[in-house]
Amino acid sequence: MRACRCRRLKGVCALMMCVTLALHMLVIILVMSMFTSTCEPVQRHRARPHNLTSANLTHTGSTSSRAGAADLARLEALFSHTLYTLHGPSSPDDDTLLRVRSQVNEEHNAEQWLSNSKEGYDPILWNSSTETHPPWLRFHLGISRWQLYSHRDTNLPALQEQLSTHRIVSAVQKTGGTQLKLVITFSNYGQALFKPMKQQRNDETNVNLYYFSDFERHNAEIAAFHLDRILGFRRMPPVVGRLIDVIKEVKDITTDHKLARTFFNSPVGNSCFYGQCSYYCSTEHAVCGRPRALEGSLAAMLPDLSIAPRRSWRNPWRRSYSRSKLTLWEKTPTYCDAVKKTPPYDRGTRLVDLIDMTILDFLQSNMDRHHYETFEMFGNNTFLLHLDNGRAFGRHSKDEPSILTPLVQCCRIRRSTLLRLRLLASPQYRLSDVMRASLAQDPLAAVAPLLTEPHLSALDRRLGTVLQIVQRCLLQHQHHHVIYDDIPDYSG
Numbered sequence: 001m002r003a004c005r006c007r008r009l010k011g012v013c014a015l016m017m018c019v020t021l022a023l024h025m026l027v028i029i030l031v032m033s034m035f036t037s038t039c040e041p042v043q044r045h046r047a048r049p050h051n052l053t054s055a056n057l058t059h060t061g062s063t064s065s066r067a068g069a070a071d072l073a074r075l076e077a078l079f080s081h082t083l084y085t086l087h088g089p090s091s092p093d094d095d096t097l098l099r100v101r102s103q104v105n106e107e108h109n110a111e112q113w114l115s116n117s118k119e120g121y122d123p124i125l126w127n128s129s130t131e132t133h134p135p136w137l138r139f140h141l142g143i144s145r146w147q148l149y150s151h152r153d154t155n156l157p158a159l160q161e162q163l164s165t166h167r168i169v170s171a172v173q174k175t176g177g178t179q180l181k182l183v184i185t186f187s188n189y190g191q192a193l194f195k196p197m198k199q200q201r202n203d204e205t206n207v208n209l210y211y212f213s214d215f216e217r218h219n220a221e222i223a224a225f226h227l228d229r230i231l232g233f234r235r236m237p238p239v240v241g242r243l244i245d246v247i248k249e250v251k252d253i254t255t256d257h258k259l260a261r262t263f264f265n266s267p268v269g270n271s272c273f274y275g276q277c278s279y280y281c282s283t284e285h286a287v288c289g290r291p292r293a294l295e296g297s298l299a300a301m302l303p304d305l306s307i308a309p310r311r312s313w314r315n316p317w318r319r320s321y322s323r324s325k326l327t328l329w330e331k332t333p334t335y336c337d338a339v340k341k342t343p344p345y346d347r348g349t350r351l352v353d354l355i356d357m358t359i360l361d362f363l364q365s366n367m368d369r370h371h372y373e374t375f376e377m378f379g380n381n382t383f384l385l386h387l388d389n390g391r392a393f394g395r396h397s398k399d400e401p402s403i404l405t406p407l408v409q410c411c412r413i414r415r416s417t418l419l420r421l422r423l424l425a426s427p428q429y430r431l432s433d434v435m436r437a438s439l440a441q442d443p444l445a446a447v448a449p450l451l452t453e454p455h456l457s458a459l460d461r462r463l464g465t466v467l468q469i470v471q472r473c474l475l476q477h478q479h480h481h482v483i484y485d486d487i488p489d490y491s492g
């Protein structure tokens with residue numbers, strides 16, 4: 001650990017962070033000089049039952065059979081459509097996030113790190129060849145200016161498999177944010193953000209709750225990832241569902257004493273914990289296994305901020321936390337005119353990227369989008385990360401039209417997005433059908449469908465609303481004012 005900057009930090013937790021960070025650095029340095037965005041393909045595999053961690057919840061057979069072969073065929077056909085393989089003028093793989101240094105530092109030879117592989121962790125057998133890289137590292141190295149992973153990324157199934165089955169060696173609470181979540185570390189040094197199940201999938205959010213008091217939903221995080229991918233954005237880190245043994249995979253291995261102290265047995269003998277956070281971290285809001293198996297979502301962790309810093313931007317259409325006051329955008333129909341003149345929305349794709357995020361949020365009914373993040377090194381010419389979707393899919397019986405305000409007020413949309421939305425509104429590729437098929441591939445679909453049918457129908461209904469608004473815009477404004485043509489060579 002000679003070169004490690006966090007050397008002065010004490011404790012196992014700090015040591016682990018150092019090792020992980022240093023490993024990221026080392027491998028990135030090793031591959032920099034030769035790395036191109038094409039990773040060595042790994043064996044692509046079809047959706048198949050995963051080994052669930054809990055012995056008392058058994059798998060109910062092939063997940064794809066639940067969704068139906070017809071839905072799966074629709075999903076396959078959708079992903080084969082030209083609109084998913086097209087590259088705009090800003091090619092998705094024109095530059096990558098982690099191609100930052102070109103020289104190999106002699107001090108950082110693999111052996112130095114080999115000796116640091118810790119008990120419980122897999123031996124580190126990586127070198128500059130992408131073939132030797134674990135899935136999480138390939139994911140990091142594949143992040144580009146316009147997307148987190150590529151369409152038909154051959155590493156995606158491997159990454160999902162890692163998240164859903166790989167051995168967990170550490171679980172600590174993630175600080176910040178309002179609700180309980182854990183950073184999970186795997187034995188191959190990969191990491192994930194774990195959000196536990198807090199309510200049943202078919203619970204509808206109480207209508208009297210303000211959105212900012214709403215619980216986060218693990219299935220919303222999973223469903224959001226599938227939706228983002230189906231919309232062709234690929235701006236959300238991959239998320240999978242998993243059953244975690246709260247004793248074996250959290251309590252027994254955590255170095256987070258504050259977290260460990262919050263474990264208890266419920267009156268019916270289930271293992272529960274509640275952690276420490278600013279909302280809902282009390283015995284009344286504990287998360288409980290059955291008796292130890294707890295459902296949750298695991299999102300692939302992005303590269304550490306010290307390697308790939310991110311910038312947080314306030315959403316111009318952010319909501320007020322006040323229960324009585326309206327914000328400026330709610331009172332001013334011409335609000336977008338001002339936004340359009342304000343950097344970075346006055347040039348490039350920032351405004352249409354924000355509209356893409358708006359459409360995603362309206363479809364999943366996510367009102368909790370105060371901020372969004374970008375990778376700092378890409379400047380303003382880059383995609384917006386669609387992180388934190390835990391408050392989506394709270395209600396299926398009601399839509400929230402105010403989420404669409406940016407689209408209504410700006411009347412602007414990427415042409416590629418609009419064409420994909422039209423595709424998803426056609427019976428051939430109906431959004432609810434392809435979502436059903438996609439979600440059925442998640443390991444937790446074996447326990448229960450990730451989204452109930454009313455939620456899937458709500459997606460179709462909301463998609464209809466989005467398309468109606470765009471039609472209205474096209475009637476009111478000149479075509480080129482509404483449509484941002486990011487795919488001028490596509491004539492379809």
Ligand SMILES: Nc1ncnc2c1ncn2[C@@H]1O[C@H](COP(=O)(O)OP(=O)(O)OP(=O)(O)O)[C@@H](O)[C@H]1O
Pocket residue numbers: 176177178179180181193216237299300301302373387388389390
């Ligand atoms: N996959 C990820 N990889 C790395 N960092 C992440 C990832 N997902 C989220 N984060 C970071 O962790 C922070 C908290 O995550 P998130 O917003 O999902 O939790 P939260 O409890 O809902 O927070 P809040 O209450 O502020 O909404 C985010 O602001 C983001 O910077």
Ligand SMILES: [Mn+2]
Pocket residue numbers: 216368388389390391
């Ligand atoms: Mn949140």
